[in-house]
Amino acid sequence: MLRTAVRRFGTTAMRAAEVTSHPGGKGIGISKAQGIAQNGFIDAIGNTPLIRMKKLSDETGCEILGKAEFQNPGGSVKDRAALFVVKDAEDRGLLRPGGTVVEGTAGNTGIGLAHVCRSKGYKLVIYMPNTQSQGKIDLLRLLGAEVYPVPAVAFENPENYNHQAKRHAERLDNAVWTNQFDNTANRQAHIETTGPEIWAQTDGKIDAFTCASGTAGTIAGVTRYLKTVSDGKVKCYLADPPGSVLHSYIQSGGKLVERSGGSITEGIGQGRITDNLQPDLDLLDGSLHVPDEQSIEMVYRCLDEEGLYLGASSCLNVAAARNVANMLGPGNTVVTILCDGAYRYADRLFSRKWLTEKKLLDAIPKHLEKYIVLP
Secondary structure (H helix, E strand, C coil), X not given: CHHHHHHHHHHHHHHHHHHHHCHHXXXXXXXXXXXXXXXXXXXXXXXXCEEECHHHHHHHCCEEEEEEHHHCCCCECHHHHHHHHHHXXXXXXXXXXXXXXXEECCCHXXXXXXXXXXXXXXXXXXXXXXXXXXXXXXXXXXXXXXEEEECCCCCCCCCCHHHHHHHHHHCCCCEEECCCCCCCHHHHHHHHHHHHHHHHHCCCCCCEEEEECCCCHHHHHHXXXXXXXXXXXXXXXXEECCCCCHHHHHHCCCCCCCCCCCCCCCCXXXXXXXXXXXXXXXXXXXXXECCHXXXXXXXXXXXXXXXXXXXXXXXXXXXXXXXXXXXXXCCCEEEEEECEECCCCHHHHCEHHHHHHCCCHXXXXXXXXXXXXXX
């Protein structure tokens, strides 16, 4: 019986060893390291994986890696900024229990704030341009936010959605306008979390970083961290869609602010230099203009080649990473941000009518038109 018990113990130990050495053992190890999100939703934000873009990496001879921010619990990179701007308001005594958060947002920051506010017990009021997808508006309301879609006008106009949000907060007691565009707590989120994660995940073997700018919290914060930790060796490039002034501003050394056309991408591109971007402008090594044709093609390529269902802004970043890789040449590691999934934009990105209206149907390779499943 003793021998039988010993054999059983040995077999059990071997099975346990097999589990930890099995390919799934790595995931078990990561899960144990992450532990339990004791403070609920907010403790689950961050620590997203880097995904190797296999096809693009093979094509360019570089390692192209995407930070899977769609795996944040609220579904986007903006969960990080949402948490930090709320924490900043709490730390400065601007927001007390039972208070109200007010923000102007094109969508994902509002969704992140909705989750964070529900988790912390705050009310949320959102002002947003009425050009944003109905899916985002519906989701915000579903998450308990009070939403005001208003006409999209330039920042200089007093009726711009950000100014309306500020005035709304000023009318309330125990309320704060979190001001994501110029509140540098947004940038700090990426200095403290996203940048260090990328550096650790690549073991410091990263040659370049690129992503687009909306508020500029991500590009500025990650650039600041990577430039600091690498002693300036990591090259950082801002990716810019049509209709934004940032590419012309950076390329001209601050002399030009040219805006032409518009873009299908939501939440990125800018008509001014935000307070989040200003401190780190001089750290950027350059910028890239990414046409909508490249972004929409990459939406379909990522789905077909990588199994990644990504939004247009994410795919603009992927296209920019591919362009940076081609510019730097083989052997480099380029990291970008996969901001969110395509779930909130499917009624547009995969609609034949919408693609035709935007004159983007021809940008999709013929063999990928099978994914255009909506009329």
